[in-house]
Amino acid sequence: MSLFKQHIDHLIDQTTRALEATGYDGLWIYSGHPENNFLDDMAPPHSINPHFKWWVPVPHVTSSVLHFKPGQQPIVYLHQPADFWHKVVDNSQDKWARYFDVRVVGHYRELPDFTAEDNHAWIGADELQPLAEKDTNPEILLHHLHFARIQKTDYEIHCIGQANELALKGHAAAKQAFYDGLSEFEINMAYLQACQQGQNQMPYGNIVALNENPAVLHYQYQSHQRIAKDQLKSFLIDAGADYNGYAADITRTYAFQPGRFAEMILLMDEKQQLLCQQAVAGADYVALHDQAHLYISEVLKEFGVLTCDPETALESGLSQTFFPHGLGHYLGLQVHDVAGHVSDEKGTPNPPPARHPFLRLTDQLRERAVITVEPGVYFIPMLLEQIKGHDAVNWEVVDEFLPYGGIRIEDNLVIQQGQSENLSR
Structure with missing residues (x-):
């Protein structure tokens, strides 16, 4: 078994435990996306949500979402837009992807309806916040996940x-x-x-x-x-x-x-x-x-x-x-x-x-x-x-x-x- 497969199995176990302990049925994790500087059309370098890259080892990815529900294969909505201004790298065939249900997304409208899933939490910065405040970065869940990150795989x-x-x-x-x-x-x-x-x-x-x-x-x-x-x-x-x-x-x-x-x-x-x-x-x-x-x-x-x-x-x-x-x-x-x-x-x-x-x-x-x-x-x-x-x-x-x-x-x-x-x- 590869080191990465062992790592993902560990994350599935730890995240399942965290959801059970905090009463949630599932979890959305948003990678984040760059936002332009004030009065400008240029954005500063983007720093990806660490919770997202805990699962997905593509540090430069943006506008992507991971969906986790215990007992189901994690889904990654991987944002790869049709873009002639920038080079778009296809990461959907990388080795890490074999452990996920990877769904390539070309536009935001292709993302799922996040509110359609009951009793979910959302983890991500405020560039995108589709769920209620109480379910967005809930501290009780973050504490469990952060504590799990101390001991490394x-x-x-x-x-x-x-x-x-x-x-x-x-x-x-x-x-x-x-x-x-x-x-x-x-x-x-x-x-x-x-x-x-x-x-x-x-x-x-x-x-x-x-x-x-x-x-x-x-x-x-x-x-x-x-x-x-x-x-x-x-x-x-x-x-x-x-x-x-x-x-x-x-x-x-x-x-x-x-x-x-x-x-x-x-x-x-x-x-x-x-x-x-x-x-x-x-x-x-x-x-x-x-x-x-x-x-x-x-x-x-x-x-x-x-x-x-x-x-x-x-x-x-x-x-x-x-x-x-x-x-x-x-x-x-x-x-x-x-x-x-x-x-x-x-x-x-x-x-x-x-x-x-x-x-x-x-x-x-x-x-x-x-x-x-x-x-x-x-x-x-x-x-x-x-x-x-x-x-x-x-x-x-x-x-x-x-x-x-x-x-x-x-x-x-x-x-x-x-x-x-x-x-x-």
């Missing part, structure tokens, strides 16, 4: 692994481009070329940051200006790739010259790998996040940035100045995948603790979940200004590291018992 793990393989090719090319002295824009082009994917295929906007720019956590610009090699200091790249709608999300940091910043990267890498080793089934991710703060505080103490002990830095909140984001998140059909703040299929809230408000994952780690582990240490002027004059900070050393921006190292892990699988190494 072998097919999903394969797809995320393939996305990692593509992304690692990009990372190798970007690293070489950095040492060749290229600009942020040119480094990003080298990354895309190596991945053989366009920017709009990336699961998120690539973060390509030189010198002080890694201090901006989601740095969104790519300068065309090359920096003279005698002025180049650091390079952080946070970039992934897509495979059948599944994402990779990898971060690496480099120093242009040997020295203390390069040594700090090596020590941060050691700490990150220790965290990866502890990320196993049953581990408390909030506790792991606290451990990350201790490790990062140890790094800062080792390099003379902090004068207090790591425990004091954590308990006082000082470490959050240098590590303000969460340790990681679920990964899958979405980069920040769903159900990170719940503890069961009913959606029982499990919010992040007040001391770590940006933590995206708060549950105990479950076998076959895929997560990121991405500790960082940053020298962010805005946050440093808030603790200006703190007597546990060596401000001369802070000034030494400010031009480098910061360090983040991120891997993608498949959670297992005893020892998890690192897809990014």
